[in-house]
Amino acid sequence: MIGFEPHDHSPTGIAAADVEEPSAAVAAQPPKPPLKLLGWARENLFGSVPNTILTLLALWLLWEVVPPLLSWGLFHAHVTGAAAQCREEGGACWTLVTERHRLMLFGVYPYDQHWRPLLATFIVIALLATSTLRRFWRPALLWAWGGGFVAIAGLMWGGFLGMPYVETALWGGLPLTLALAVLGIALSFPFSIILALGRRSNLPAIRALSVGYIELVRGLPLVSVLFMASVMFPLFLPEGVTIDKLLRALVGIMLFTAAYLAEAVRGGLQAIPRGQEEAADALGLSYWRKMRLIVLPQALRLVIPPIVNQFISCFKDTSLVTIVGLYDLLAATKAALADPEWRPFFVEGYVSAALVYWSFCFFMSRYSQWLERQLATGQRR
């Protein structure tokens, strides 16, 4: 097959090869045309008249969009200097990022203490990176996360080892976004498992409560849940007890995410064959041991991709805390643009923030696809 000349592709060529060559099986296979660039283009871009028109349209669109975009964002862009210079000369003003990235990344956290949120961010990212590898999926990882949380909380709050105390109202930027997303998922996960089990329970009252909660919360926009959290939680508590603004938003996100996660977990529970539960019953396992040892390990493994998707949603949804007045990455970016001098360059500011969100979300979605394949190989026999 490798050494064929082009003329061998004609039927007669193959027939001739059939007769002369002893390896008829090889020659009888349908010959592959040589895929050169031109052949590929003919196949994929100019196969038919409508296809050609589509290609030309797409090329025209690219021609209209890409060169001006490159000229604006790259060739005529500014990285240093003053805002006035950007305004005069045109082009993208990445100076905004060089000048104000610390405000965008860390919000109003005390300026000389920025190494603390920076270190905290690195700890979270390191923990996330470690958790992606299946090799590290063991109980010790949970301890690492616990230790990481203690370290991060210590770093952010401070008040010891010469680190001045910083109240949560001053926390902001990327660390806040990451903390809300990670804690939101971590806290809602156990709750969602209870809700999903409750929804599958044979006890009517428990089933009704779970269904009621899940459907109620899924019918609501997150904005209204966050408003409720920020306005009504203080009313819920006994007089004199105040609840931190950050904690309120976190509880709101947690209650919201739990309902969606519960539906993902339920999908896994429903996929486990009934025989598994019956076998566990036959072995005399109690309900909780049956769930913990037999059903949940299988069910959760099935739903890891939807859970990662939920994580992506939660990560993006943390941006809504901007509306209730917390300084997450988006709000901090907005704050950096509040200065009239920089306001005209909102596209540069938002594009930079969007790139941060995008990298996290894109990585997570690719990871979920990779994991899906990995776990599928385990299932194959």
Add this chain to the structure above:
Amino acid sequence: MAIGHPGNAKRSLFYSARFRGILYQVVVVALVVALGWYLVHNTLTNLAARGIATGFDFLGREAGFDIGESPIAYTPADSYAHALVVGLLNTLVVAALGIALATLIGVVVGIARLSGNWLVARLATLYVEGVRNVPLLLQLFVWYGIVTSLPGPRQALNPLPGIFLSNRGLKVPLPEAHPIHPWLLLALLGGFGLAWGVRRWAIARHDRTGRPFPWMLTGLGLTLGLPLVLFLAVGAPLAMDVPTLRGFNFAGGGTLSPEFAALLAGLSVYTAAFIAEIVRSGILAVPAGQTEAALSLGLSRAKTLRLVIMPQALRVIIPPLTSQYLNLTKNSSLAVAIGYPDLVSVANTTINQTGHAVEGIGVVMAVFLVISLALSLLMNWYNAKVALVTR
């Protein structure tokens, strides 16, 4: 159900699954009720301490704040209830238009991702991956920034005669009111009804005799033709109310406010990326053998898509599409961040003015639950129509 041994009746009560089931339920319900009572009790105490009366009486009071845009008449002298209705209508308008637009873009992009044309497929992938991995709120801020940094009315962009794009929004010419307009609408509905009848008849005949009838073209002709004939019959009154620059702003014509335009663009572009993925997975879920079988029966490409692929793909597409429509409706509440007066935004103002937080949030929750339920019911009905009928 009881596992207890006979002759061990005393012990068996606690070991009976039924008894324990009831016990658990009583305990859980008691806990939930206690928690609810505790929260309500605290709330009432707190409200009393702050001197806030509870109840929905405030809905009848004068709202006293203006609302930028409203599909129905509204003045600050109207009641809070009236203001909330305006907010609800604004939510419904943006959600309905957003759903239509997002579906349109989503279907086109979803099919483009499957296109044999390499370039088109790549561009569609770029769109989907770029848009869905960035928070909607951030996209809304960008859209709003773009719309409001357009030139002022005096330097308004004028892409087509009569259409002006400025930082006051989009101005379009509207036909001047004419007594024929209600009749035109009636003719449109009548034409649609006739088309529906033709479709039913055509399908029935096709089932009976196997002879096809081009009901789609006929129906389209009837739906559009009837109003057109009426329009021409009365002499085609084409007087338009064209927006004109007067002082610092435009007068006349119809307006699409900057907030509305930004919200609509953001919602449709964002949701369309998700819809594209749903459409793509729906089409991919139909086995390739179906296409091959249809082609080998001699059906054309278009007929294969319409008669064989789409009916099967729709079954996969409808349920997740429903949840995307619901998501779009719920996401329209992000309007509050860019100042479009939707329900959440109006309720927020109401809460800030009256202090009736519990009632205000209660109204918002009730409304969204009703919308969610209504949309789910509608889509479930449609889903039942396209679902696979098995014996």
